[in-house]
Amino acid sequence: MVTKTTTTAQKSVSSTVSDHMKIVAIGDVHGCVKQLVDIIERPEITGDELILLGDLFDRSPFFNGDSLTLALVRLMQEKPQEFGFNTVTVLRGNHEDAIIRSIEQGPESSIYDLWQYNGGDAEFYETIRDSKPTLEWLKSLPLYVIRGDYMFVHGGVRPDVPLEEQTEQDLLWIREEFHDAEDHGLPYTVVHGHTPVPEIDVAHKRINLDTGSFFSGNLSFMEFEYVESMGSEAGKIRQADDRDCECAHAV
Ligand SMILES: [Mn+2]
16 A cells, blocks of 8 residues: 655756666556556656556456546646656557457447457446547557567567567467567567556566556555666657457456
8 A cells, every 4th residue: 555645736846967777667557557657656656757667457345436437547648747757658468459349340340349358348438439639548558668678568479570570469469489489589678468467577688567456455556766877768669450369368
């Protein structure tokens, strides 16, 4: 439990006088709006960029948790400086992808059934479907971003496949093949979520921040620093392109 010692409105954004950039990344939120508030209210949680690793919604233990999370995250992106950051970046997770495709294909589709099976809420579905700006926002979420030596992505990467050949399905859904690889082969430390672990898992060239918020109550975050002048590809974003993945299961 976090003691509330300040409000987000009192935070000041650190002015960057060097080329050292500070990022705070947060794992799968899954509608755990209380834990998200607990993190962003911490006075030390400030920096150049806040990155949410995707799966903001579904399986929330709180009443209306998905809508509250959506409203808070949209506000954070709209007014990041009030939350202690210059930018708030939200990545696409497999749950965001399932919502988008459920709305595109309708409530009779198999993806809608899969999404419901994985904790999708029918009322939240209507909320998204009936709000064009929200749906467009969801569709605009990048699959990954690269900041210095770090790559932030929801699921992970397929080992030994060049970045430009990674598929949307792998970036959003991959688990064992990525976790079990000795070295995924990309020149980044891959910071990801998607597969719940009891505590933050720092492995060789990858870090898993998904600590199963919706059942453990633990939403995890980690701070990262990188030097912008050292080969940074900050801002590189690849939009979803191949949309016909076989999505077997989700967490
Ligand atoms: Mn998840």
